[in-house]
Amino acid sequence: MQDVTLTVNGKTETRRVEGRTLLVQFLREHLGLTGTHVGCDTSQCGACTVILGGRAVKSCTILASAAAARGEVLTIEGLGDEEALSPMQEAFHRHHALQCGFCTPGMVMAAHNMVQRHEGELTEAIVRRELEGNLCRCTGYHNIVKAVLAAAEAHRAVASAPAGQD
Amino acid sequence: MTRAKTSAVRKASDSAPDIAWRWDDAPPDMDYVREALFRHIGKPVARKEDKRLLTGKGRFTDDFNLPGQTYAAMVRSPHPHARILGIDASAALAAPGVLAVLTGVDVLADGLGPIPHNPLPKTNFDMKLSAPGGGAPFIGPHLLLPADKVRHVGEAVAVVVAESAAQAMDAAELVDVDYEELDFVIDALDAASGSCPSVVWDEVPDNVFVETHFGDREATDAAFARAAHVVEASFHIDRVTGVPMEPRAALAAFDAESGKYTLYAGSGGAVRQKNELAEVLGIEPKSLRVLSFDVGGNFGTRNRTYVEFGLTLWASRRVGRPVKYTATRSEAFLTDYQGRDLHTTVALAMDAEGRFLAMRADNLSNVGARCVSLSPLSKGSGLITGSYDIPAATLRSRAVFTNTMCTQAYRSSGRPEVTYAIERLVEIAAKQIGMDPIELRRRNMIAPDRMPYRNAVGQVYDSGTYETNMDQAMALFDWDGFAARREEATARGMLLGRGLANYVESSIGSPRERAEITVLPDGRIEVVIGTQPSGQGHETSFAQVVADMLGVPVETVTIIIGDTDVVSVGGGSHSGRSMRHAGTVMAMASSELLAEARRRAAEHFDVALDRIERDGDQYRVAGTNHTVGLFELAALPSGPLAVARTNEMHTPVFPNGTAICEVEIDPELCHVEITRYATIDDVGRCINPMIVHGQTHGGIAQGVGQAMWELCVTDPDSGQPLAGSFMDYGMPRADNLPSFDAEIAEVISPTNPLGIKAGGEGGTTPALATVTLAVLDALAPLGVTDIKMPLTPNTIWRAIGEARQQEKGVME
Structure with a gap:
């Protein structure tokens, strides 16, 4: 287990997780940001795409612990809300x-x-x-x-x- | 034991039945409804469901979690056919976090029943299939886990429940199953050969469990005997899978205190899941609540009950905690109910002028290891003659067990298969008699004045202008500009081809639907309905219908679906049934609600009923300025302003249309690019054209996908499925499809009050034929006359190579 600190949608969050935790699992299971989806297990479908350090990435292809060094995370929840869509x-x-x-x-x-x-x-x-x-x-x-x-x-x-x- | 091989013969009688819906049958306020209609109906109202889905607030099954939940993983069979000699779970039980390992022996010990699949379509108008020799077919009991043998690769033989998903998956690897491998069979023709060494079910020694004959044999034989031309062809419309983007998932909880089960599971209809799973568990349906909110695609794949849903429910009682299961994509490829897989042999008899005289068809459906649904075979059986006036036909419809995953209705169940067969046969016929294929079609298409038209196997097409569809599609496609485009492509060394297909399909579906409409004093209207959208926009289009009928803005209407504690009856969403069934029952409920509102207004003003006039949602005493609003009436002390109405409607409708595809093939790289795709779809009354177009686009992509890339390949030597991920299963992608030219034709159906047929599946139905015919047209200069889907570069390369070989052979 290790502490992972990430800035997601402008908010800095720390969670204690298993080393094998993927960024998508960190978002969905540890931060409760279930807008990011998992549609496959081979990084083909793109349902888990988020923006990391200014680039769109498939969040199933990177470990949460490795994501911190790549910059801030933007998910669908941070893009706009129901009253003010992006x-x-x-x-x-x-x-x-x-x-x-x-x-x-x-x-x-x-x-x-x-x-x-x-x-x-x-x-x-x-x-x-x-x-x-x-x-x-x-x-x-x-x-x-x-x-x-x-x-x-x-x-x-x-x-x-x-x-x-x- | 020998079984009689004589099969029931059903003949279509000549008279067309009365299919018209009658306003006369409706209550008087139906007139209000009719007059009020079409303020919102027919407009591209933007969807109410979008905002939550666009901001990450959707509620898909895996998004739900319960306190103390545990996780299930399946132990799946690596063999296509094997006897289970024993299961040793001791190592798995000793692994970290493991709470339980359950097997087929436990299923029997706990008295769990098979899933009551009910595979025979059940409206009065469905083609009735029976066992060889008649009677109800044996369907192969579908227990949650088998105790005797596994019948396909991927079949779950045990479930492991653990504290975490990773622990459950790790422990599943430790379950030791002792198998005795058996002979297996993958292809339906092999299974039905009469000498197949693999017997999937001992109860059906020759694997063929359905055989029914339709049509008029004497008339057909006579027509073939006097025909000037006869053409015949055999096709295999291969197996594909639905691939909804959300893998199927379940979260189950059992409350020991109340004895009540709860299941979160996205599906095609929560009511069916509740009833069938209650029967599996041996409990009252009211003891099970099923919740299905946002569903990430269905296409038929999710309509039927899955073993994992029952397993999580059962396991939650056994371990005393909630149990969650989410399929991996690999599991979805192995064990989602799959689609198509029909062998068909068709023959057409023509007179000297190319008029169709009769048709013979022999259809064989591969249902897999158990029979989950006969909808594909039944639907296809009714439509073998397509859009053409063919006076006589015979059909043998058979279904066979194999050692493969079960098949089920998949987008446009059964219709793309038979459309592919008839449209390819028509092209072959045109070639043989030397006639332009469009002219041959024109000569034989069913004319509008023949509607309602009873086809040679007894289906009654409700309405349609088939030849007009073809003309409009050809104009949209710029059919006449093709020669110039081909010349331009040829100059670049490319091969250009075009393919046209006409189609007619049936929308039948589960006959019962219920609507409950409540007017709330706070200015909202709630509608409870038993359909289950998975992207079709019911929350918007249904609201448009109710808003029109009650004379209120669309924003005030909320559609409530997917919770069986609220939704008591409902057929779910399949077979293009939802808009038609829901629209009809909502119209009936609305008319009752309007009558009640009028009665209350009269009571409120203490005047006779006939003095109340209605304008939108306002009720006025004629000749006065005394008015009361619908929502004010709901606030009166006379109690809630609400109605509930259940309707049963059997009469099918027949959406129809024409699609045309153009392809460009690079003869060196054998790459196929779709350069143009045009469709005309007669959907009957179109409630929301924006949504219908969206459905058509998606339908086209799924049909094109099967024609071009998609295939559930199984290795014939090992019985192993080879398409287990998005790396081996070719999906339609943004960069391999064109934009589409899709237009809607609205020929109002006489069978229901709104005149609705159905939309969406019409995109899929002709697509297999159009793409294949376009590719054959492009390759014709190279001598290619036949080709099999999917039309991958490898297929094209082989076809060109074989044609060259043959040409060489002829020259030598």
């Missing part, structure tokens, strides 16, 4: 980019990070390629791609707005 969450809602909602947190985190990394400069081909590691069984990806492109466009509009006007 732009990506809002785009998913508006474009019906979720059905059962199980892959959604991972999908939203991956998409949010993608828009940030590309500063909103996305095409359908880039979105499809970069979401290859996030599986969805309900939507056929059609509306997910639409939502991400819409959020990217909104991101560009905000970025290019003249200073002082928002």
Whole structure:
């Protein structure tokens, strides 16, 4: 057992856990952040995607104890809440980019990070390629791609707005 | 023992039955409902369920935890078929944290019953399947753990309960099972060969437990005898699995004081789970509460009861603490109920002008080690003739046991299989008689004035404009622009192909549904309903329906599902039944509620009933300014304003449409890219087009997935399933699908008050055929005439190679 300290959604948390505890287990079982999901055991499905140190990662691929050195963790619970959805969450809602909602947190985190990394400069081909590691069984990806492109466009509009006007 | 092989023959009578829903049967306030309709219905209202799911507040099964909970792990069979000689659990019991190891012997000792699967579809209109020689088929008892033998790889033989999930899994490895390996059989044709060395159940020595003949044999034989052309083909629509993204999970607790069990388990319908699991445990259904809130995908996979649900309940009583089980993805690939696996041989007789005269079909369904559901075989049996007017047909429908995981309805149960068969057969026929395949289809499609149309095996199609669907889909696809696109692709060294398929499918499903509607004085309306969404947006679309009927905003309506202490009756969600059944019973309940509201308003103002006029949610005395609102009526001392209504509706509906796929194949790399996909789906009345489109997109992806990548491969030599993870099972991904051109056609069904058919499964039904036909069209210049799914680069490469070999052979 060892103490692991992580900053998750802006809050610093310490828990005593087994050394083999994965980041996703730390989030779900020790912090009660059940928005991050587990859909496979081979790091293929992407349902557990969170943002660690500014990059989207599959939280089943890293030990909780190793995560601390990589920076702060942002999960779906830290992105926006029901009263104030983040732009990506809002785009998913508006474009019906979720059905059962199980892959959604991972999908939203991956998409949010993608828009940030590309500063909103996305095409359908880039979105499809970069979401290859996030599986969805309900939507056929059609509306997910639409939502991400819409959020990217909104991101560009905000970025290019003249200073002082928002 | 010999068994008679004569099987029941069912003939369709000629007269089309009366399938119309009658407003006359409804209470007078049904008129209000009819007039009020369609303020919200038909609009793309954004979903009420989204916000919690988008912010991590969803309530999926594994998100729940109970104080003092323990964890279960399964010991699973490594053999496809073996006798269990003994189980030594001593090492596992001595391992750290282990609380119990339970086996099939304990199941028998505790008197637990088999899961009462009830595999025969049970509406009046379902195709009735029976045992060879007639009577109820033997289905193979499904005990929570077997005591005699294992019948497929992955079958649970023992459950280990421990303090932590890791301890349970570690200890499961220590359980020593002594097996005597037996002959096994994987493929249905081998199992039904009559000389199969593997007998899955001693009660059925030849493994074939269902054999039923349908249609008119004399008429069919006569038509084949006078036919100018006959074509025949055999296909195997292989086995796939549903892969809901949330692995199945269960959390069970037993309260010794009250004797009551609680089970958190996402499924396709909590009421069925409650009733079946209560029967397994030998308890009253009221002693078991099942909770199923957010469900991470279903597609048929979750409709039936799983042994792990019963095992956690039983174990929670045995260890006196809650027990949690969450399947790994590998366990899901091994032991989720799987789909398809139909062998079919079809033959078509035509006259000299290409008019279809008759059809013969022979369908063999592989149900796996036990019969969980006959829905795929039954559904497919009713639709062998597809969208075409084929006056006579015969069909032999058989089902067989094998040493594989059980199959169950999977998205569009049974229909993609028969659609694949008829559409491929039509293309073969067109080639043989030298006619354009679109023209051949036109010549034989069922005309709108033939509706309701009784097909040659007795199913009555309710409504539809089939040829119009095809024309619209071809326009949407830009069918006429194909030649130019192909020329452009050819210039780049690529092969372009297109494939079209028409489909008609049936939406039947469990016939009973119940709605309870309560108007609360605080301005809310609660609707309790027995369906179980897993992404279909019932909380939104059902609210749209009730809001329209009661004349209130959508936001005021809350749909309550998934807790059997609240929901007493309900058929769950399958077979595209939910919107139609729930819509109908909600309409009936609403009309009763409106009548009661009017009565109360009259009483309130002390006037005659006929003086009350309704405008939205306001009730006014005619010619006065005396008004009272619906929510005010609920606050009156006369008690709660609530109604409950149960409805039973058997008449099926037949969604239909056309889908067209275009593919580009690189002849060097043998990579297939889908470049275009267009569909027209007649879903009947569309309540929320945004949701229906979403269902169609997902349906297309699942059909395309089977055509292109998905396959539950089993090694024929060892009987081992080889697709055990996302690394070996090809899934549709964002980067291997196109965006879709999907449009909805609304031909209102006469069978129910809202005119609903069903949506979503229509995306899947034609997709296997469209993709395969597109690939065959692309490869035709290379001499390829037949190909088997999945259409992976390896399949393409082999097909091209074989065609070249044959060409060489011919030249030599």
